[in-house]
Amino acid sequence: MAQAEIPYQEAIPLHDPHSWITKYWFSQDHKVIAVQYGITAVAVGLVALVLSWIMRTQIGFPGAVEWITPDIYYQSVTMHGMIMVIYLLTAFLLGSFGNYLVPLMLGARDMVFPFVNMISYHVYLASVLILMAGYLFPGTLGGPTGAGWTLYPPQAILSGTPGADWGILTMLASLAVFIVAFTMGGLNYITTILQARTRGMTMMRMPLSIWGIGMATVLGLLAFPALFVSAIMMTLDNLIGTSFFMPAINSAFDAGEDYQGGSPLLFQHLFWFFGHPEVYIVALPAFGVVSDLISVHARKNIFGYRLMVWAIVAIGGLSFIVWAHHMYVAGMHPYFGFFFATTTLIIAVPTAIKVYNWTLTLWRANIRFTVPMLFAIAFVLTFVVGGLTGLFLGNVIVDVPLSDTYFVVAHFHMVMGVAPILVIFGGIYHWYPKITGRMLNDTIGRIHFWITFIGTYAIYFPMHFLAIPRRYYEYNVGESAILTQSMDILNQSITITAYIVGIAQFLFIYNLIVSYRRGREAGDNPWEANSLEWRTPQTPPVHGNWGESLPTVHRWAYDYSVPGEEKDFIPQDVPRKAQA
């Protein structure tokens, strides 16, 4: 049978760089853009880390640091949340992993529109700078917004909330710009996945990383519009005094504006119509990547590949009809709790299937406890705890007393904070040899892993039992002291652990920098993995990825430990043996 022609792919015009600027700054190579996204996301993530230290210091040792005023505290909480969810997790998992892996794993030369891809990064960078510009308006102008990362009106734009003048505007503008950046990148990822695969690469042969990234991109393209629109409406409410979200009752408190008859509940619905898919925008790429890490390092095919794929698809679809389980105490229609609790429990089914399949992949496997594998196993352990507490919070009657307590904080940090970050670490340890050609230092990696894993457990597990309201600046004020001594001790220990875990991350960054020059030479395929990114003619791959001709795929990515075979792995581009 004649080989099908691959449209455009074979003759894609690559814009080869001519200068340092076009090679490293305005590069159109998806691999460089991936690294740009990664470095920016890590940098902004470090800001979020420092912010978390600020708020933990206040909670653990109230009043110990004088300059942590209530304003600073709430601004830190808000910026920490938004940076972690959007500018670190979303940007890293899709912007960095997505950019690097999609063309390489599919056997493409680049993204379908490299120029748009390049613009995407620079618009993302602009959104980060606009976000940080909130700090340029300190003092009387109020600094960045302190409304909490959910930015609920009316309080987000009423005077009295820190940053109600300029901070909220820079935040909303930054989000809108980020969405533009994401749309440009996301259209590229999804079009590449659908229209630019190599010969033999069917959807059901794609590594699960690509399924996770692809589905998350679809969710992003369909969910970010809700955030975009609500950002526009809140900007209008704030700037020119429309009343989309601002009810009349606020006129009494805010002399400046005459608001009438807007609906704060509308914002909450729109925010969570974006916000819940956002949870899966972060989770699905993590699910995908961790499936690949577990399979590669357990030397065993992923258990139930097809079910894993359909679970990703099902989660993607269901994630759009569960949003109001974040709003059980918001005063919405009384029947909504029933509907959303039901859909929430249904979405737990495909998620649980994935956990079973990871576990069953590990079952009786020839596990190599490499650093990526340690992070992958840690992800499963963390995700299970976070997922189980989700069952409590998904049920209305249990959620009502737990709302706005540290139980919720512990839940979402476990399930969508720590868990995806562990996958990001695992992924970096796994693909760093392909990106740079050198291994990361193993000893530092193991130290980093154990401090991070045990540390994050020590931070978030006790929070479940802390049972105190969240978003309080101070609990014990004079007569109204509400914390027992044991709670104080718990809070202090959590804070100290947070310092240690934070410092350990600098160890990781040191490792990244030092190994770039001094790391052990990795070779083409140090993990003996099957997927196409390990089959490039050069390591690190050059512009265009595949040299003269594109690879041809003959099998799925999970042929590990196939009985009767010489080696315990068979890469995807190795032809099948003729049937005897």
Added chain:
Amino acid sequence: MSSDVGQQHPLALYFWIWGLLFVISAGSYLIDFFQVGYDVGTMELRWALILVFMFLKAGYIVAVFMHLKWERLALIYALLLPPGVLLVLVGLMAWESDYTWLTRVVYFGAEVAPVALSPADTLGHH
């Protein structure tokens, strides 16, 4: 690249659909011209007519002018299924806004204004 791909259809078809779209647009405009729901018929009739003309017009634009009718089913379904979640959003928000309205009127004592003023009331011309 061969030139037998792309969307090539007889020009006459486009003129037919173009004309049809004018007729449908005129139809939806006539709903207001004859003040259906205010002067003749009920509001339910008005809403039904609005929706019928809207979906007819949107359907012809998407199917013929955007060529979706001739695309492969794989693309058609990929484009038409996802907006289904919007129907859930619209339905639930319609339900929700009834409830919000109720709480405002019943619990917050908001006064229900019977009819809006018209420009003629405030501007004095027309």
Added chain:
Amino acid sequence: MAEATAESTGLKSIAEDWSSDITTFKGVPWGKAMMWIFLLSDTFIFSIFLTSYMTVRATTAEAWPNPSEVFSLTLFGTTVPLLLIAIMTFDLITSSGTMALAVNYGYRRDKKKAVIFMLATAFFGAVFVGMQAFEWTKLIQEGVRPWGNDWGAAQFGSCFFMITGFHGLHVSAGVVYLIIISYRVWRGYYDNTNFEIVEITGLYWHFVDLVWVFIFAFFYLW
């Protein structure tokens, strides 16, 4: 593209297309696939604008001004309801028709006619934006502001300016897009292709018209 494209009927063809290698949407160029997916995303943006409009309109206890009265024009002493909006609707439909012709001539490799009809489309688009500017001016003179008006619920003006403004921006962007693409078609940028770029531009333009269908139905007529 010389891809073997089997008959596209029934669920079987969907399953076959989605389980094939190389491309999922057979015979669809990259740019066209990307534009369709972008339009899907944009559909969500406009749908959420309209859903928000529905919510604030249904939750307000104030009465909603009657668009039929607000947007009427007085010509030769008689008041005709929604006249300007009707003219704008017909203008957009006209532009959609010229765009469809441009696409058709593009695929016939008739560059001259394709460019002429694209520029005609851009012209009708510019006329639409002009009429919208007139409409805005008239309303502002009558005292409608985004934060309130003399007739009823404040959200009337908020939704009107936001939704028609966002749609107007799309039309304006479309006009610029059309002019750029027709210039490039004229200069021969796409001579080696099938001129699918004209169809891609057309998809965007028809989408803008499509959005207007929903705005017309829900905002002006409801």
